Amino acid sequence: MNIHISTTALLLGVAKADEIIDSNELESIQNIIMIFFQISKKESIAVINNAKEHLKDSTDLYQFCKEINNKFNYQKKIKFILSIYEIAFCDQNLHYLEDHVIKQIANLLHVEHHDLIESKLEIKKMLN
Numbered sequence: 001m002n003i004h005i006s007t008t009a010l011l012l013g014v015a016k017a018d019e020i021i022d023s024n025e026l027e028s029i030q031n032i033i034m035i036f037f038q039i040s041k042k043e044s045i046a047v048i049n050n051a052k053e054h055l056k057d058s059t060d061l062y063q064f065c066k067e068i069n070n071k072f073n074y075q076k077k078i079k080f081i082l083s084i085y086e087i088a089f090c091d092q093n094l095h096y097l098e099d100h101v102i103k104q105i106a107n108l109l110h111v112e113h114h115d116l117i118e119s120k121l122e123i124k125k126m127l128n
Contacts (some may be wrong), residue, residue: 006067007080008033008051010105013061014087018095025090032083061101065108077109078119085123092127094120 011032015025030044039047058064072080084105088098106116 003067003071004033004037004039004047005051005054006064007036008047009055009058009064010061010068011084011087012048012051012055013064014084014098014101014105015090016055017097017101022091025087028087028090032086036080036083061104061108065105068109072109074111077111078115081106081109081111081116081119082123085120086127089123089127 008029011029012021015021015029026048030041030048033039033047034041034044054064068077068080081102084102085094088094088102102120103116106113
């Protein structure tokens, strides 16, 4: 599994935490990974489909976070947390299950709590 699939699987995991992945969330995930990894739309579709399969077969988030911990420095992890919050707020509502999954991811990525809160507030401010 590579970093593209790991990050995308986590983004999808947050999107599906409230049991509803809508087209806005999928479009946002696609845009995020295209920008984050500088890949084409065609490549992003393949990554999303591959990540969906990995997520479906997974039992936890650790395997995805392990890859990110190996590849991302702390600043890039914060940038990724911002992207996760962007997905969670796509529908203008942070569902409590989405928030719970984000906290799990942040914990597995060793992101400090104050940075998690700052990221959440930054995205809320940006989207308002």
